[in-house]
Amino acid sequence: MVWFDQMLNRLATLLQVVGVPDDRLKVAALAVVYVGAVLIALLIILLLLKIAARGRDKGLAETDRVAKPAEAEAEAEAEAEAEAEAEPVNLLERFRHGISKTRTSLVGRIDSLLSGGRKIDEDLFEDLEEVLITADLGLLTTRTLLQALEKRSKSEQLSDATQLRVALMDEMSRLLIEAEPLALETADEGPFVLMVIGVNGVGKTTTIGKLAHRLVRQGHKVVLGAGDTFRAAAAEQLATWGERAGVDVIRHAEGADPAAVAFDAARAAVARKADLLILDTAGRLHTKANLMEELKKVRRVLEREIPGAPHQTLLVVDATTGQNALAQARQFNEAVGVDGIALTKLDGTAKGGIVVAIACELGLPVRYVGVGEGVDDLQEFSPQGFVEALFEN
Ligand SMILES: Nc1nc2c(ncn2[C@@H]2O[C@H](COP(=O)(O)OP(=O)(O)OP(=O)(O)O)[C@@H](O)[C@H]2O)c(=O)[nH]1
Numbered sequence: 001m002v003w004f005d006q007m008l009n010r011l012a013t014l015l016q017v018v019g020v021p022d023d024r025l026k027v028a029a030l031a032v033v034y035v036g037a038v039l040i041a042l043l044i045i046l047l048l049l050k051i052a053a054r055g056r057d058k059g060l061a062e063t064d065r066v067a068k069p070a071e072a073e074a075e076a077e078a079e080a081e082a083e084a085e086a087e088p089v090n091l092l093e094r095f096r097h098g099i100s101k102t103r104t105s106l107v108g109r110i111d112s113l114l115s116g117g118r119k120i121d122e123d124l125f126e127d128l129e130e131v132l133i134t135a136d137l138g139l140l141t142t143r144t145l146l147q148a149l150e151k152r153s154k155s156e157q158l159s160d161a162t163q164l165r166v167a168l169m170d171e172m173s174r175l176l177i178e179a180e181p182l183a184l185e186t187a188d189e190g191p192f193v194l195m196v197i198g199v200n201g202v203g204k205t206t207t208i209g210k211l212a213h214r215l216v217r218q219g220h221k222v223v224l225g226a227g228d229t230f231r232a233a234a235a236e237q238l239a240t241w242g243e244r245a246g247v248d249v250i251r252h253a254e255g256a257d258p259a260a261v262a263f264d265a266a267r268a269a270v271a272r273k274a275d276l277l278i279l280d281t282a283g284r285l286h287t288k289a290n291l292m293e294e295l296k297k298v299r300r301v302l303e304r305e306i307p308g309a310p311h312q313t314l315l316v317v318d319a320t321t322g323q324n325a326l327a328q329a330r331q332f333n334e335a336v337g338v339d340g341i342a343l344t345k346l347d348g349t350a351k352g353g354i355v356v357a358i359a360c361e362l363g364l365p366v367r368y369v370g371v372g373e374g375v376d377d378l379q380e381f382s383p384q385g386f387v388e389a390l391f392e393n
């Protein structure tokens with residue numbers, strides 16, 4: 001090969017310049033060519049390896065990109081499932097925590113009375129009476145409960161404290177009234193109307209906010225009416241809750257006629273094809289008589305605008321006010337009629353026995369209980385769930 005010989009000659013000339021002896025020039029030139037060829041071969045191999053590695057990375061990245069959305073979706077689904085499963089537990093926990101003060105003061109004291117193999121006799125019933133009254137069951141409810149218990153103790157010949165405890169749980173559940181679910185579909189024409197009433201500060205607006213949130217989550221279209229035009233920040237407070245729940249709030253300026261708000265809210269709920277209109281009302285006016293008159297007027301407007309409205313009147317009472325809550329319920333029921341109770345701030349009192357008194361003395365179901373200020377702290381009340389949570393060890 002001519003070009004190879006020429007290359008060797010050139011190399012030999014170069015090597016001669018750097019001092020390689022004449023008789024070794026050919027071997028040295030061949031050695032340089034050999035080393036050069038090996039180096040080039042190594043470089044080519046390295047280059048090929050690099051290209052192959054890059055190709056593999058790219059392939060992996062692409063499968064990753066395809067795999068990741070599927071993985072993310074599966075993860076999100078698993079999270080949602082876990083959340084859905086976790087919610088009831090979470091709600092139950094919140095409820096348990098909410099009634100913990102009542103549990104300690106009521107059932108804790110009942111259990112110490114019943115401990116140590118205590119005999120079932122007059123003395124025991126007297127001690128029980130004191131505990132129940134202190135937990136705000138009230139005199140009448142306590143007597144009703146104890147009479148039933150004594151009767152049962154005789155007829156079933158209850159002999160030990162454990163049996164008495166079970167009988168007490170049973171009798172308490174019997175006194176409580178289970179609220180029927182809100183029959184949203186019974187509103188013949190237009191939306192179901194829920195009118196929320198109660199004295200100031202009991203938690204009406206907060207309860208409406210929590211309720212709206214829950215109903216929206218259940219897939220209902222809700223409209224809120226800011227019927228409390230008496231208090232400066234009332235409409236604003238409801239608007240904030242409305243925004244949170246993603247529902248429309250119909251409001252007028254402060255001092256406006258609440259009946260006009262009720263009218264507009266009813267019209268808006270019909271026009272927007274809402275399933276439900278919840279109307280907030282004032283809790284305080286110059287006099288109680290004024291308040292009751294105003295509520296009656298609001299009722300009349302609702303009745304005129306939507307057949308059958310208000311379908312439910314929910315009275316909100318604050319559990320921490322004890323027997324006062326009972327007195328309020330009586331007054332509102334007589335003046336405007338009440339269908340059910342939302343008992344708020346159960347988390348802040350050891351006197352949750354008021355739940356039993358409301359059912360026993362007023363014949364009204366407790367529909368919701370508030371166990372905190374958070375959006376999930378409004379729970380549907382279940383008599384059995386309440387008694388079980390209260391008496392759990
Ligand atoms: N701890 C606790 N606080 C609550 C609960 N429900 C309401 N509250 C608090 O009670 C306070 C009064 O609540 P509102 O909803 O403004 O009461 P309201 O009845 O609308 O009061 P007015 O508009 O003044 O008539 C607020 O600070 C609420 O966060 C509850 O279940 N637990």
Ligand SMILES: [Mg+2]
Pocket residue numbers: 204205206228234280
């Ligand atoms: Mg309010």
